[in-house]
Amino acid sequence: MAALANLQLPTRRYALGVSLPGEALKYFRYWILAAVAISFLGPLALSRYNDIDLSTWFYTANVAKWFTAFIGGGFLAVLVPNMIAVGLTRRELSVSMGIFGLLWSLSLGAVVFAGIALERAYYHAMGWSQGIDANDVVAPIGSWSETLGFAAVYPLVYLVYFTAGALIGAASYRWEGTGWLLLVPVIPIVFSLDNALYNTEPFGPGWAGFLGGFIDDWGRGVVLAGIALVLAGLALATHRILTDIPLRSKKA
Amino acid sequence: MFDDGAPIYRQIADQIKAEIMNGSLEPGGKVMSTNQYAAFYQINPATAQKAFRELVDEGVLYKQRGVGMFVADDARDKLAADFRDRFFERVLAPLVREARQAGIPLTDIIDYLRASHDAGGAVDQTEKGALQ
Amino acid sequence: MSFTVNLRDVTLKYGDSDALADVDLTLEAGKIYGLLGRNGAGKTSLLSLIAAFRKPTTGQILVGGEPVWENAPIVSRVALIREGGDFDDSDYVKAAIETGQIRPGFDTDYAYKLADRFELPLKKRVRELSRGKRSTLAAVCGLAARAELTMFDEVHLGMDAPTRDAFYKELLAEYMDRQHTVILSTHLIDEVANYLEEVVIVDRGRILRHEDVETFQGMGATLTGQADAVDAVAAGLEVLAEQRLGGTKSVTVATRLDAPTRERAAAAGIEIGPVGLQDLFIHLTEPGKNGA
Numbered sequence: 001m002a003a004l005a006n007l008q009l010p011t012r013r014y015a016l017g018v019s020l021p022g023e024a025l026k027y028f029r030y031w032i033l034a035a036v037a038i039s040f041l042g043p044l045a046l047s048r049y050n051d052i053d054l055s056t057w058f059y060t061a062n063v064a065k066w067f068t069a070f071i072g073g074g075f076l077a078v079l080v081p082n083m084i085a086v087g088l089t090r091r092e093l094s095v096s097m098g099i100f101g102l103l104w105s106l107s108l109g110a111v112v113f114a115g116i117a118l119e120r121a122y123y124h125a126m127g128w129s130q131g132i133d134a135n136d137v138v139a140p141i142g143s144w145s146e147t148l149g150f151a152a153v154y155p156l157v158y159l160v161y162f163t164a165g166a167l168i169g170a171a172s173y174r175w176e177g178t179g180w181l182l183l184v185p186v187i188p189i190v191f192s193l194d195n196a197l198y199n200t201e202p203f204g205p206g207w208a209g210f211l212g213g214f215i216d217d218w219g220r221g222v223v224l225a226g227i228a229l230v231l232a233g234l235a236l237a238t239h240r241i242l243t244d245i246p247l248r249s250k251k252a
Numbered sequence: 253m254f255d256d257g258a259p260i261y262r263q264i265a266d267q268i269k270a271e272i273m274n275g276s277l278e279p280g281g282k283v284m285s286t287n288q289y290a291a292f293y294q295i296n297p298a299t300a301q302k303a304f305r306e307l308v309d310e311g312v313l314y315k316q317r318g319v320g321m322f323v324a325d326d327a328r329d330k331l332a333a334d335f336r337d338r339f340f341e342r343v344l345a346p347l348v349r350e351a352r353q354a355g356i357p358l359t360d361i362i363d364y365l366r367a368s369h370d371a372g373g374a375v376d377q378t379e380k381g382a383l384q
Numbered sequence: 385m386s387f388t389v390n391l392r393d394v395t396l397k398y399g400d401s402d403a404l405a406d407v408d409l410t411l412e413a414g415k416i417y418g419l420l421g422r423n424g425a426g427k428t429s430l431l432s433l434i435a436a437f438r439k440p441t442t443g444q445i446l447v448g449g450e451p452v453w454e455n456a457p458i459v460s461r462v463a464l465i466r467e468g469g470d471f472d473d474s475d476y477v478k479a480a481i482e483t484g485q486i487r488p489g490f491d492t493d494y495a496y497k498l499a500d501r502f503e504l505p506l507k508k509r510v511r512e513l514s515r516g517k518r519s520t521l522a523a524v525c526g527l528a529a530r531a532e533l534t535m536f537d538e539v540h541l542g543m544d545a546p547t548r549d550a551f552y553k554e555l556l557a558e559y560m561d562r563q564h565t566v567i568l569s570t571h572l573i574d575e576v577a578n579y580l581e582e583v584v585i586v587d588r589g590r591i592l593r594h595e596d597v598e599t600f601q602g603m604g605a606t607l608t609g610q611a612d613a614v615d616a617v618a619a620g621l622e623v624l625a626e627q628r629l630g631g632t633k634s635v636t637v638a639t640r641l642d643a644p645t646r647e648r649a650a651a652a653g654i655e656i657g658p659v660g661l662q663d664l665f666i667h668l669t670e671p672g673k674n675g676a
Contacts, residue, residue, distance in 0.1 A: 004485040005492065009460055012486060078472050084437065085470035086486050087460040087529075243454070247437040249428065250466050259598040260578060287560045294553065295578040296416055297560055302598075346650070353653065 013092040016083075017099025021107060024071050024100075031067075035060055039115060043128065052128035053138050057119045061112045061154060065161045065194075068108060072101060072162035073169030076238075080173050081247050090243045097242075098235070101162040109155025116151040120144070132198065150198075153224065157194065160227055163234040164190050170241040176248065189230055196223045260295055261302035268307060272327050273335065279328060283313060283321040386413040386564040387448040387462065387533040389434055394443030396429050403429040404589045407443070411567070413532075416559060416579055418597070419569040420665050421586035427569045428466070430586060431535050434567075435464035447533060460487050463531035467538045469522030473511035477521060480510050484525050495528035498554065502547065515542035523551050527558055535567040548572075552579055573662045577601070583661070587669045597661075604659030604667075605641050608634040613652040617645065624667035636667055 007015045025032070039060040043052045076097055083093050120141075123130040130147070131140040141147050164186050171179035197220070258266075271277040284292070289300040304321055307313040312327045324330070351361055389411040396404040404426045411417060421427045432438045433445055436452045436459050445452050452458050471480045481499060484490045499506060502520045505513075513521065519542045526534055536555075540548045556579055559566060568576055583600050585592040595603070604624070607614050611633035621637040628634075636659055641649070649656055659667075 004482065007485070007488060009456060009488050012488070016486060081470045082472055082483060083486065085464070085466070086484050086525075087462060087531075088486055089436075089454045089456045089459060091454055092456060244439070246439060247432065247470075249432075250468060259601055261598065290556065290560060293578070294556060296556075296581050296597075298415070298581045299578070299597075349650065 012088070013095040014099060016088070016092075017096035018103065020075065020096065020100035021103045024075065024104065028067075028071075035063065036111075036115070039119075040122065043123075043126075047126070047128070052123070052126070053131050053140075055116065055119060055123075055130045055132055055141065057112065057115045058132045060115065064108055064112060065157060068104065068158045069161040069165030069168075071104065072097075072165030073167075073172070074165075075100070076166045076169035076242075077173045080170070080242070080245060084245075084247055090245060094239045094242050097166055097238075101159055101166065105155050105158035105162055108158050112154045113148075113151040116141075116147060120147050153197065156224070156227060156231070157197070160190055160193070160231050160234070163231055163238060167234050167238040167241070170238050170245065173248070174241050174245050186234070193223060193227050193230060197227070260293075261299050261306065264289065264293070264295075264300060264303035265306050268303070269312065269331050269334075272312065272323055273331055277323050279323050279325045281323050282319075283323065285320060385448075385532060387458070388413045388446075389533065389565070390444075390446040390449075391430075391433070392444040392446075394433065394440045394445060396426075396433060396438065397441045402589050404433070404440075407589075407591055409584065409591055409594065411565065411582075411584075413565050414563045415581040416566040416568065418573065418576060418580040418583045419567050419586065420571075420573055420583060421569075422669050425586045425669070426589045427586050428537055429589075431464055431537050431567065431569060434533070435459070435462055435535060437464060461489060461532040462535075463487075463526050463529040463533070464535045465522050465526035465537065465539050467522075467541050468515070468518050469525065471510045471518075471521070473509070475510050476506065477504055477508055477510060477513070478506040480521065481506075481525060481528070484529055487529055487531070489530045491528050491530050494530070495524060498524040498527060501554075502550070516544060516547065519543050520547055520551070527554060530558075530562065531564065533565045533567075535569070537569045538571070540570060540572060548575065552576065555579070573665055574660055577661045585665060585668060592668060599640075600661055600664065601658075602640050604636060604638050604664045606634055606636050606657040606659055607649060607654050608632065608657065609649075609652065609654035613654055617649045617652060617654060621645075624664075624670075636663070638664065638668065 004012075004015060004019060039056045043056050046052060079093060079097070083096075084090065088096075120130050129138075129140055131138045133139075141150050167186065168180060168182055171182045173179065268277065268283065272279075277283065283304075286297045286300045286304060289295070289303075290297040293300070304313060304315075308315055308321075311324055311330060313321050314324050315321055347361070348358075351358070389409065391407050391409040394404060394407040394409075395402060407430070409430075419427050419430070429438070433440050434447060434452065436445075436454070439453055447455075447458050447462060450458055452462070469480075471483075475483070477499070481495050482492065484495065485492060499521075502524060504517065504521055504524065510518070510521070519539055523536065523539050523543075526536060526539070540551070543551065552575075555566070568580070570576055577597060580597045582595065583597050584594045593600075607618055609632065611628065611631055614633045614635055618635045618637060621639045624636045624638050626633065626635040641656065646656060
């Protein structure tokens with residue numbers, strides 16, 4: 001983390017937070033490049049055999065949710081021992097992780113937003129239909145404004161996944177062997193909200209989003225408010241676990 | 253470098269005294285600093301400091317604030333008296349005790365010492381060795 | 385400004401068992417301390433609490449006069465180097481060193497200078513290092529932290545003798561350059577004894593002794609001679625161990641022998657020998673002693 005030289009004590013938490021998205025990007029740069037390339041070139045290859053009526057970026061964006069959760073959890077679990085050992089407090093680390101999550105989700109959301117918009121133009125030029133698989137029916141995303149509206153919520157969604165991942169990461173470090181069990185409540189809640197947002201099953205074990213069937217009718221505003229609320233809850237829980245965390249003893 | 257018996261600071265103090273006695277440290281001369289001693293012998297500087305404090309208390313060294321430690325002008329005379337006392341205490345007292353245990357008459361010992369002394373040099377060396 | 389350490393009535397439990405019980409300990413600023421104890425005696429737990437790696441179950445821990453837990457101005461100037469270090473194994477050695485820069489006082493140039501002296505391969509990944517090199521990397525990071533309280537917990541493990549020697553030398557040089565509080569936790573007592581000013585012995589979760597190193601070194605003695613004579617002189621002294629060979633007996637006592645006792649021993653033909661710190665420590669912490 002070369003970006004950390006010459007920092008000041010009161011602001012080091014922010015400097016660390018700002019440096020982390022770059023670290024993650026550097027670490028996964030080839031994966032990210034590959035995903036972007038496949039998203040644009042995949043349909044081109046498939047179009048030789050099939051009509052294209054599904055948005056590849058929709059799938060890319062879905063995979064990115066898992067990826068984001070993994071980064072949130074993975075980074076936290078690695079940073080806890082390493083950063084506390086070099087004299088960072090848990091509160092400072094919590095703030096750094098918050099900044100990391102915000103920046104990461106905003107940037108990734110912006111990339112996905114641009115990807116979906118570009119894809120719309122690309123599909124239009126190729127004469128394809130940009131749609132999503134909504135409960136086994138292919139539903140076109142729709143007009144420009146509908147497309148942008150569809151894409152605009154991704155930063156928020158990523159932030160939820162990031163925070164959920166961070167919570168699982170913190171819990172797994174805190175309670176070795178049992179912390180991951182927090183997945184049991186967290187996955188259905190997050191998946192159901194995700195499901196309700198797009199009226200489609202999230203990528204992965206989509207059945208876990210079963211609660212989404214009940215909240216489909218709430219309307220987008222209410223679902224978004226629900227997501228914001230869950231986000232706050234996840235962030236608070238992560239902060240509480242993190243600020244109390246003991247470093248594990250070294251294995252003999 | 254050090255043996256287990258006496259505390260290290262005392263061994264260092266003894267060594268400095270020996271250096272004063274054998275002339276490698278002159279009266280009025282500057283002694284190495286605590287840190288130099290610590291670095292040279294690889295010991296805690298507080299240990300070296302303790303040795304210096306002891307020597308200052310005994311009047312062998314004196315401190316010039318901000319400059320360093322120096323050998324007192326009368327250090328050699330002071331030490332010579334000490335050495336004489338310690339010679340009797342550390343060398344002759346055990347000798348007498350062991351001789352008594354072994355049943356060696358005092359006259360034999362005196363004869364031996366006189367002979368050694370007349371042969372020259374030998375006694376000087378024993379004396380120095382025993383006192384260091 | 386180097387840090388003092390104060391533990392007041394500190395207890396640390398893992399589940400039901402006490403790792404530390406009712407520990408009171410005061411360490412003055414700017415000294416080098418040796419922390420001795422058998423495996424599982426509580427050395428690592430004690431250091432983890434002082435570094436705020438853990439929270440005590442009860443009690444108070446002050447470093448530099450302030451509660452250490454979640455205290456950024458303090459913990460940023462406290463370094464606890466655990467055996468093998470705390471690194472992201474997938475990092476390059478260079479990046480692992482630079483992680484230390486999260487401390488405003490970290491001396492990167494010094495870290496590189498040390499890395500060069502100890503021949504650390506900057507372009508290798510941490511996971512590719514041997515145990516010895518890993519320990520060395522941890523030690524280098526600890527020195528370059530330029531902390532006000534630096535603790536090395538068995539950091540010498542895996543280092544070969546020349547590396548250990550060079551490490552102690554560097555530690556002493558850094559200490560003289562910039563007097564700060566140092567705690568060395570180790571099994572190799574005799575190897576570090578000369579570097580220490582005070583010694584703390586931990587045994588079964590308690591502080592057993594805390595003394596000047598000279599007090600410790602002069603604390604014990606061995607008396608060897610005729611069994612009856614030895615028994616007579618050793619009567620009333622704290623006997624740590626005894627050995628017999630025919631009519632000869634040797635006892636180790638944890639008592640500073642005063643002049644009359646020495647004279648009595650000499651008169652009875654008893655040889656008085658020193659007890660090394662290591663031996664003294666072994667005897668003092670013998671299982672079955674101290675009413676476990």
